Amino acid sequence: MSTHFQKKSAKSSPSIPMASMPDIIFMLIIFFMVTTVLRETEIQVRTTLPRAEALTKIDQKRLVSYVYLGPIKLPDNQLGDTSVQIDDVLIDDTPSIRNIMYRKLLEQPKLIVSIRADESSEMGIVIDVQQELREAGTLRINYSSKPELL
Amino acid sequence: MAGLLKKKKEREGGEIPTASMADIAFLLLIFFLVTTTINVDTGIGMTLPPKLDENQEPPPVKERNMLKILVNAEGRVLIEDIPSAVPRVREEVKKHTLNEGEDPRYAESMAQAVVSFKTDRQTPYEIYIDVIDEIWMAYFEMWDAEARAMGYPDYATYRDYIDENDEENLIRKKIKAQISIAEPDAG
Numbered sequence: 512m513s514t515h516f517q518k519k520s521a522k523s524s525p526s527i528p529m530a531s532m533p534d535i536i537f538m539l540i541i542f543f544m545v546t547t548v549l550r551e552t553e554i555q556v557r558t559t560l561p562r563a564e565a566l567t568k569i570d571q572k573r574l575v576s577y578v579y580l581g582p583i584k585l586p587d588n589q590l591g592d593t594s595v596q597i598d599d600v601l602i603d604d605t606p607s608i609r610n611i612m613y614r615k616l617l618e619q620p621k622l623i624v625s626i627r628a629d630e631s632s633e634m635g636i637v638i639d640v641q642q643e644l645r646e647a648g649t650l651r652i653n654y655s656s657k658p659e660l661l
Numbered sequence: 662m663a664g665l666l667k668k669k670k671e672r673e674g675g676e677i678p679t680a681s682m683a684d685i686a687f688l689l690l691i692f693f694l695v696t697t698t699i700n701v702d703t704g705i706g707m708t709l710p711p712k713l714d715e716n717q718e719p720p721p722v723k724e725r726n727m728l729k730i731l732v733n734a735e736g737r738v739l740i741e742d743i744p745s746a747v748p749r750v751r752e753e754v755k756k757h758t759l760n761e762g763e764d765p766r767y768a769e770s771m772a773q774a775v776v777s778f779k780t781d782r783q784t785p786y787e788i789y790i791d792v793i794d795e796i797w798m799a800y801f802e803m804w805d806a807e808a809r810a811m812g813y814p815d816y817a818t819y820r821d822y823i824d825e826n827d828e829e830n831l832i833r834k835k836i837k838a839q840i841s842i843a844e845p846d847a848g
Contacts, residue, residue: 529683532683533679533682533683533686536683536686536687536690537686539690540686540689540690540693543690543693543694543697544693546697547693547696547697561786561787561790561791562790563704563705563790563791563793563794564794564798565705565793565794565797565798565800565801566703566704566705567703567704567705567706568701568702568703569701569702569703569704572702575702623706625702625704626704628786629786630785630786630787630790631785631786631787632785632786633782633783633784633785633786634780634781634782634783634784634785634786634789634845635782635783635845637786637789638780638782638842638844638845641709641842642844644709645709645710645711645712646712648711648712650708650709650710650711651706651708651709652706652707652708652709653702653704653705653706653707654704654705654707654790654793655702655703655704656703656704656705656790656794657703658703
């Protein structure tokens with residue numbers, strides 16, 4: 512009988528050990544610090560992405576290189592001519608895209624070029640960029656678009 | 662004097678309070694939780710045709726096997742020279758691909774069916790994406806139907822299955838997505 516009582520009393524004061532709490536939280540912090548990607552490029556053109564249904568996800572972000580295409584952002588919320596931006600620079604002459612992309616392709620042979628074009632841009636410039644990508648040999652492309660609103 | 666000595670003693674035994682450590686860490690955690698954006702890139706995947714040599718002609722495609730879709734600067738659609746609309750594209754692509762020589766206006770066989778898409782230089786990108794989307798959805802629906810015929814609930818399940826077992830994608834082999842994007846007219 513006495514053992515029975517003892518057991519009960521031992522059970523009645525359980526407490527979660529709090530000593531390891533900071534460690535657990537630090538682990539979580541480290542996880543989020545590692546997964547957080549801070550935006551490294553400033554986008555100088557407006558890219559309102561079109562909406563589409565037949566979407567695929569790009570899982571491997573390492574393979575992706577972005578080409579931004581849209582009206583250039585001017586001060587006072589004004590929009591200028593349609594321009595192309597790769598990484599941090601605006602491209603003035605379209606034929607230079609092939610060199611930039613070719614160099615990127617050498618670094619990453621499985622390169623996927625994600626075209627983030629503004630929905631209002633004209634097809635002429637999009638096709639021009641695409642022709643340059645063909646010249647460079649970066650054939651895997653992706654028209655970046657958002658899911659359709661239901 | 663006695664009071665001074667006592668004070669000194671107290672200071673020596675001072676320690677950094679660790680009780681608030683968890684709270685500080687929690688604040689940091691909340692900050693990172695709020696600022697983290699796990700955004701998955703989505704888009705329509707395409708593979709461009711490789712560059713052709715100057716004197717090399719593109720491979721010939723029979724007129725009948727090619728479904729010509731034209732979109733002008735105003736976003737008006739012409740399918741095989743008949744005025745149409747963007748939502749009609751899906752049906753036409755499916756009819757064309759699954760025709761198997763039945764209707765003389767559409768393709769002879771699945772393997773030969775090509776969808777050709779041409780825009781003006783002034784066509785808005787949004788409409789281009791709408792049409793490309795419709796074409797791809799037509800293929801997705803055909804693949805889904807094919808997967809169901811093979812006993813899978815949908816194409817995604819089938820693809821996961823063959824990825825796991827390293828098998829050949831028979832559906833993609835049967836119904837190839839052959840989309841040709843023609844260079845636009847100067848307009």
